[in-house]
Amino acid sequence: MLLSVLLSCVTKTVEIPTALAAESRTTGGSAAGDLGAPVGDPVRAVLTHAPQVPPPTGRTEPAKVIVELEVEEKVMPISEGVDYTFWTFGGEVPGEFIRIRQGDTVEFHLQNHPDSKMPHNIDLHAVSGPGGGAASSFTAPGHESQFTFKALNAGIYVYHCATAPVGMHVANGMYGLILVEPPEGLPPVDREYYVMQGDFYTVGKYHEKGLQPFDMQKAIEENATYVVFNGSEGSLVGDKALHAEVGDTVRLFVGNGGPNLVSSFHVIGEIFDKVYTEGGSFAQENVQTTLIPAGGATMVEYHVEAPGTYILVDHSIFRAFNKGALGMMKVEGDAQLEIYSGKEVDSVYLAEKAASRQSIVTASAELAAGEVSKEAQIAAGSSLFAGTCSTCHQGNGAGIPAVFPPLAGSDFLNADPERAISVVLNGLSGPVTVNGDDFNSVMPPMSNLNDDEVANILTYVYDSWDNAGHQVTAQQVAAVRSGTDRPAGAPH
Amino acid sequence: MLLIGLIAAASLPGFVQIPGGEHRPFYPPSPEQVLLPVQAFGMDITPVTNQEFLDFLQREPSWQDPPIILAEGRYLQSWASPTDLGALDPGAPVTDVSWHAARAYCQDRGGDLPTVTQWEFAADATQTQATGARQDPATLSLILDWYALQGSPGPVRQRSPNLHGLYDMHGLIWEWTLDFNSQLISSDAREAGDQDRVRFCGAGALDASDPEDYASFMRFAYRSSLTANATTSNLGFRCAYSR
Ligand SMILES: [Cu+2]
Numbered sequence: 126m127l128l129s130v131l132l133s134c135v136t137k138t139v140e141i142p143t144a145l146a147a148e149s150r151t152t153g154g155s156a157a158g159d160l161g162a163p164v165g166d167p168v169r170a171v172l173t174h175a176p177q178v179p180p181p182t183g184r185t186e187p188a189k190v191i192v193e194l195e196v197e198e199k200v201m202p203i204s205e206g207v208d209y210t211f212w213t214f215g216g217e218v219p220g221e222f223i224r225i226r227q228g229d230t231v232e233f234h235l236q237n238h239p240d241s242k243m244p245h246n247i248d249l250h251a252v253s254g255p256g257g258g259a260a261s262s263f264t265a266p267g268h269e270s271q272f273t274f275k276a277l278n279a280g281i282y283v284y285h286c287a288t289a290p291v292g293m294h295v296a297n298g299m300y301g302l303i304l305v306e307p308p309e310g311l312p313p314v315d316r317e318y319y320v321m322q323g324d325f326y327t328v329g330k331y332h333e334k335g336l337q338p339f340d341m342q343k344a345i346e347e348n349a350t351y352v353v354f355n356g357s358e359g360s361l362v363g364d365k366a367l368h369a370e371v372g373d374t375v376r377l378f379v380g381n382g383g384p385n386l387v388s389s390f391h392v393i394g395e396i397f398d399k400v401y402t403e404g405g406s407f408a409q410e411n412v413q414t415t416l417i418p419a420g421g422a423t424m425v426e427y428h429v430e431a432p433g434t435y436i437l438v439d440h441s442i443f444r445a446f447n448k449g450a451l452g453m454m455k456v457e458g459d460a461q462l463e464i465y466s467g468k469e470v471d472s473v474y475l476a477e478k479a480a481s482r483q484s485i486v487t488a489s490a491e492l493a494a495g496e497v498s499k500e501a502q503i504a505a506g507s508s509l510f511a512g513t514c515s516t517c518h519q520g521n522g523a524g525i526p527a528v529f530p531p532l533a534g535s536d537f538l539n540a541d542p543e544r545a546i547s548v549v550l551n552g553l554s555g556p557v558t559v560n561g562d563d564f565n566s567v568m569p570p571m572s573n574l575n576d577d578e579v580a581n582i583l584t585y586v587y588d589s590w591d592n593a594g595h596q597v598t599a600q601q602v603a604a605v606r607s608g609t610d611r612p613a614g615a616p617h
Numbered sequence: 618m619l620l621i622g623l624i625a626a627a628s629l630p631g632f633v634q635i636p637g638g639e640h641r642p643f644y645p646p647s648p649e650q651v652l653l654p655v656q657a658f659g660m661d662i663t664p665v666t667n668q669e670f671l672d673f674l675q676r677e678p679s680w681q682d683p684p685i686i687l688a689e690g691r692y693l694q695s696w697a698s699p700t701d702l703g704a705l706d707p708g709a710p711v712t713d714v715s716w717h718a719a720r721a722y723c724q725d726r727g728g729d730l731p732t733v734t735q736w737e738f739a740a741d742a743t744q745t746q747a748t749g750a751r752q753d754p755a756t757l758s759l760i761l762d763w764y765a766l767q768g769s770p771g772p773v774r775q776r777s778p779n780l781h782g783l784y785d786m787h788g789l790i791w792e793w794t795l796d797f798n799s800q801l802i803s804s805d806a807r808e809a810g811d812q813d814r815v816r817f818c819g820a821g822a823l824d825a826s827d828p829e830d831y832a833s834f835m836r837f838a839y840r841s842s843l844t845a846n847a848t849t850s851n852l853g854f855r856c857a858y859s860r
Contacts, residue, residue, distance in 0.1 A: 198767070199767075200765075200767055210764070210766075210767065239849060239850060240767070242763075242764055242791075242851050243764070243835065244838055244839055244841075244842030263841075263842055264842065265844070265847055265849070266849040266850075266851070267847070267849050268842075268847070288838055289834045289835070289837070289838040290831045290834040290838075293831060328758075336765065338761055338762045338765045339764070339765060341757070341761060341831055345829070
């Protein structure tokens with residue numbers, strides 16, 4: 126634990142390249158980074174909320190740039206129906222994107238909202254100096270601090286709060302990105318977006334509704350409840366998906382706030398033409414998946430050839446399916462069938478899961494209003510089934526002979542709704558006979574589904590494929606769940 | 618003045634005597650001083666309430682509108698006026714008060730603000746034990762839940778008291794201490810690197826007696842961010858009395 130507290134505090138050491146021979150291409154690093162005194166009137170930095178990125182600075186000479194960033198502690202949804210008290214730079218997670226040019230002198234103002242419970246500060250990895258500005262920006266609630274630094278190294282950098290306990294401030298969302306353009310600027314592209322991953326630790330399990338407090342023990346154990354892009358599950362899906370046109374070159378600035386997890390960032394259906402690995406100055410080409418360390422960032426570029434939906438994931442894939450690390454880029458334009466036939470399997474499968482959100486929202490809205498119609502349950506259940514059960518039991522419920530028993534017309538299923546609830550909650554193993562065929566395998570417990578979700582899935586299953594048509598309620602599920610003995614400490 | 622104060626303090630209902638003992642400081646002043654002796658002292662059983670502070674302002678009008686060096690602009694900002702609580706709950710703890718104002722109140726009562734050691738010692742009691750709150754998961758989750766709560770504090774005395782009979786040491790507001798800035802004062806004497814460490818990165822995790830004690834980290838970080846004229850909507854106080 127001691128180590129983790131210390132490690133979360135990144136000390137930036139400035140290295141002056143001595144053996145240039147080893148590396149023929151070099152920017153010269155910070156020793157060559159000072160481009161002289163600021164020229165002209167001070168300019169105010171344009172800050173943007175994710176996924177937007179400020180326009181290029183367009184400057185050819187160093188300037189004095191004024192940045193004002195306000196810290197606000199704020200309750201916001203982390204997932205549908207789940208609230209969390211975020212600590213933010215600029216009112217959202219991730220913090221506002223800051224864009225400057227190498228050689229700029231930045232006058233930084235950090236304001237801490239008067240209603241804050243905590244003091245905060247900022248450590249910008251783009252700063253050359255002890256603590257990255259943290260010591261000079263330690264700010265009590267209702268106060269403002271100011272410090273100035275010169276940006277000597279070009280690149281894409283994380284900033285974060287470094288107030289004790291650092292891990293908790295970062296875990297609550299206190300991070301963002303600052304881009305230091307190289308003197309010549311970045312090559313022009315058609316679209317730029319800002320995406321930042323973070324892991325979150327709540328007392329309630331994944332999708333448990335209501336205001337969820339921070340769980341320190343889970344954070345220490347690095348047992349994330351949520352892993353999300355841009356501060357909440359679903360922040361980049363549906364209407365909020367990123368957008369591009371066929372033929373565009375897209376640049377993503379992707380950061381990872383952590384606090385704990387390293388991201389295996391991947392866009393399903395795309396190959397990164399260029400990756401500025403770890404945000405460095407030279408690009409690697411033709412990369413499928415790139416690692417982004419906690420407290421690190423990268424810049425990826427790709428040209429889009431085919432229309433459709435591309436899924437952004439942390440390819441540590443359970444995080445995408447079971448913790449929220451899933452976003453979308455929708456590409457519009459004419460299909461180029463010789464490049465892409467339109468049947469890419471990953472894409473369809475995930476789109477279904479992502480598309481499920483709308484019907485789930487309808488069902489939970491009705492639930493909040495007091496009653497759920499069977500129709501709403503079936504609609505919500507169908508998308509949950511596609512995301513949760515269909516991998517094994519197949520989308521048509523037919524199962525796979527000798528491996529996964531059928532749910533379509535299953536006598537085992539239809540005989541006893543209570544038992545079916547128990548199968549979903551507790552799993553099933555050992556010999557079982559379905560429609561006269563013997564199976565002897567293991568179904569893992571799906572106890573991470575909440576009562577509504579189990580009720581909706583089973584109502585959908587019972588309504589489909591000539592099954593018995595039972596309607597399963599959340600109350601029935603709750604009763605089965607509470608009637609099940611579980612070893613202490615097991616998830617429930 | 619002192620005499621009047623003593624009489625006032627003695628007649629206060631909301632004041633208990635805390636037996637002395639030994640306190641294990643979160644930041645030991647030196648490697649040898651892992652246990653500090655604590656003399657017996659008295660302490661208000663609840664934070665000072667809006668009503669109590671209003672009574673004080675009526676007795677001591679000079680604190681109705683103190684100069685900025687004694688209390689910054691947001692002093693009592695949620696009050697209708699320095700003599701009118703407006704819509705505020707009279708039984709909620711007073712907040713938006715500076716260290717100077719809090720001290721003046723306590724001195725008026727014949728006491729003073731508790732020291733960090735006194736406060737931490739008193740706050741380490743659980744409902745049944747004189748020490749151990751800092752290792753107690755229930756206390757920790759009360760504190761962590763409080764950080765996630767938004768809005769102004771509710772009335773005092775809504776939860777059970779600790780062993781000493783003190784209410785709301787955790788989970789309602791931050792509280793002023795007499796030497797709230799002692800971490801900085803003592804670290805000024807050290808080299809700059811160490812001082813920085815206390816102020817930000819890991820907040821001196823190297824020096825802390827228990828790096829998993831997140832709640833203490835937060836209290837010490839919070840205190841060290843303050844100045845004596847600071848006022849915030851989550852910061853109030855209670856008084857201590859040394860016999
Ligand atoms: Cu912070």
